[in-house]
Amino acid sequence: MQLPRIFAPVRASIQLSSASLIPSSRVLDTFRAANASLTVSFVRHATHQSQGRANGAKDGPGKRLGAKKTGGEYVIPGNIIFRQRGTAWYPGENCEMGRDHCIYATEAGYVRYYRNPLKHPKRQYIGVCFEKHETLPYPPNAARRRRLNMLAVRRDPEPEIGEGQVVVGDLQVGDSTGSETPRNKPSTKLVMGKGYAFREANWEIGRVAEKAGVKVREFVPGDRFRAWRKSKARKEANAERKRLRGASKKPKTKKKR
Numbered sequence: 001m002q003l004p005r006i007f008a009p010v011r012a013s014i015q016l017s018s019a020s021l022i023p024s025s026r027v028l029d030t031f032r033a034a035n036a037s038l039t040v041s042f043v044r045h046a047t048h049q050s051q052g053r054a055n056g057a058k059d060g061p062g063k064r065l066g067a068k069k070t071g072g073e074y075v076i077p078g079n080i081i082f083r084q085r086g087t088a089w090y091p092g093e094n095c096e097m098g099r100d101h102c103i104y105a106t107e108a109g110y111v112r113y114y115r116n117p118l119k120h121p122k123r124q125y126i127g128v129c130f131e132k133h134e135t136l137p138y139p140p141n142a143a144r145r146r147r148l149n150m151l152a153v154r155r156d157p158e159p160e161i162g163e164g165q166v167v168v169g170d171l172q173v174g175d176s177t178g179s180e181t182p183r184n185k186p187s188t189k190l191v192m193g194k195g196y197a198f199r200e201a202n203w204e205i206g207r208v209a210e211k212a213g214v215k216v217r218e219f220v221p222g223d224r225f226r227a228w229r230k231s232k233a234r235k236e237a238n239a240e241r242k243r244l245r246g247a248s249k250k251p252k253t254k255k256k257r
Contacts, residue, residue, distance in 0.1 A: 071113050072132070075105040081126055092116070092127030093136055112136040 049055070069081045082089050082103040091097045092114065094107040105111075109128040116125055116137040127136045130145055138144070190198035209216070 069111045073111050076108045080104045092125030094128040
């Protein structure tokens with residue numbers, strides 16, 4: 001402790017002053033002279049070992065980096081294709097990069113690992129193409145598919161349907177009576193639903209059987225108390241049968257050592 005050493009001259013000066021009535025100015029001068037010869041220093045020592053086993057090499061689990069999908073493998077939106085630290089691979093057609101540099105698919109298709117000198121001379125890319133026979137990169141002026149995986153195709157004209165005929169698949173069935181057919185029915189009001197599809201309202205679909213004259217047998221609830229008694233009696237009979245089956249067997253005796 002440094003405090004007793006500092007205050008020792010002060011105590012001596014106080015004793016002298018009380019004995020000989022020395023003025024207070026001389027006491028202060030004595031205290032300053034005593035403190036001038038003392039130097040107080042504090043040293044901060046380390047509390048953690050700097051060498052040895054305390055700071056040895058860590059052996060943590062692997063992060064499972066690398067390719068998760070091979071070239072030509074089918075993926076759906078959200079599938080991770082490659083995990084990496086840094087940008088050894090870059091996202092190409094129909095792919096994006098996550099915040100941890102992983103490459104994932106944004107469209108359904110087939111994985112392709114490729115280079116694109118027109119885009120960058122040295123970078124290597126990972127992309128997704130929609131057809132298995134396609135290759136990446138696409139030609140610069142080639143037609144691109146839409147993001148909904150749709151492409152314009154040629155359609156053959158539909159065959160003409162005569163009056164009183166019903167189309168079932170590719171067959172045409174005639175109806176000489178001229179009765180109302182599904183194609184000749186008056187169009188009902190269709191409403192666009194949440195899935196962006198036009199459909200009939202639920203109450204109209206539920207009344208189809210009523211309009212067609214289909215009758216359903218009325219549900220008659222049974223006696224629940226009688227059913228419970230039957231179930232209880234059946235469980236008791238099964239338990240008794242199991243007990244009798246176990247009573248016929250000889251109890252196992254432990255072998256003496």
